[in-house]
Amino acid sequence: MISRSFLCDSLSSLQRFADQLASQPLIEEANIQLNGELGSGKSTFTRFLLQSLGVKGTIKSPTYAVMEEYLVHTPSKDIHIWHFDFYRFNDPSEWEDAGFRDVFLMRGLKIxxxxxxxxGYLSQPDLWIDFQFIDSAQGEDLRNIQINALSKRGEALISG
Ligand SMILES: Nc1ncnc2c1ncn2[C@@H]1O[C@H](COP(=O)(O)OP(=O)(O)OP(=O)(O)O)[C@@H](O)[C@H]1O
Ligand SMILES: [Mg+2]
Incomplete structure (x- = not known):
């Protein structure tokens, strides 16, 4: 497993990280899981990443819907993206009924x-990103972001 981490002290630093990931062609097939406390920046990061990939308009947090789907048209190809928030996921039948199982078998980016x-439902992702608050005397919005690559694709994504 390859890991790297950086101190994120601003939204622009988070955006730079998202832009860098979005610039990798392999991102279009990646499975990414975001770990961290409430308000640690998972949705904010996802918004930056999706905007960087070309998603226009509002990017809603899928807290109630569990899943939001996007299709980005570019001159050369379409990018299919699914954004999940499993915070309120508690009905195992939903995995089959809402088609989540099928989504994870499709080509595209899943976050x-x-x-x-x-x-128990999700398989091992390519990247597992951990958002941790850091206490600082200055009361800044400081986070440590650790990126773990758990597959060859994940390793390529963070080495590129
Ligand atoms: N450096 C930073 N990185 C990420 N978020 C930041 C940063 N500085 C400030 N913020 C703010 O912190 C909040 C993070 O909220 P966000 O909804 O992204 O968290 P979340 O991890 O998705 O929470 P939840 O678990 O509730 O889904 C946003 O209001 C964002 O603007
Ligand atoms: Mg969120």
Whole structure:
């Protein structure tokens, strides 16, 4: 497993990280899980990443719907993206009924917040990103972001 981490002290630093990931062609097939406390920046990061990939308009947090789907048209190809927030996922039948199982078998980018709430359903991701608050005397919005690559694709994504 390859890991790297950085101190994120601003939204622009988070955006730079998202832009860098979005610039990798392999992102279009990646499975990414975001771990971290409430308000640690998972949805904010996802918004930056999706905007960087070309998603226009509002990017809603899928807390109630569990899943939001996007299709980005580019001159050369379409990018299919699914954003999950499993915070309120508590009905195992939903995995089959809402078609989540099928989504994870499709080509495209899948990003999941609160993956531990769907433990046992989700497979190992390419990237597992951990958002941790850091206490600082200055009261800044400081976070440590650790990126763990759990597959060859994940390793390529963070080495590129
Ligand atoms: N450096 C930073 N990185 C990320 N978020 C930041 C940063 N600085 C300030 N924020 C703010 O912190 C909040 C993070 O909220 P966000 O909804 O992204 O968290 P979340 O991890 O998705 O929470 P939840 O578990 O409720 O889904 C946003 O209001 C964002 O603007
Ligand atoms: Mg969120």
């Amino acid at each position: 999941s917040e609160w993956p531990e709430k769907a433990k």
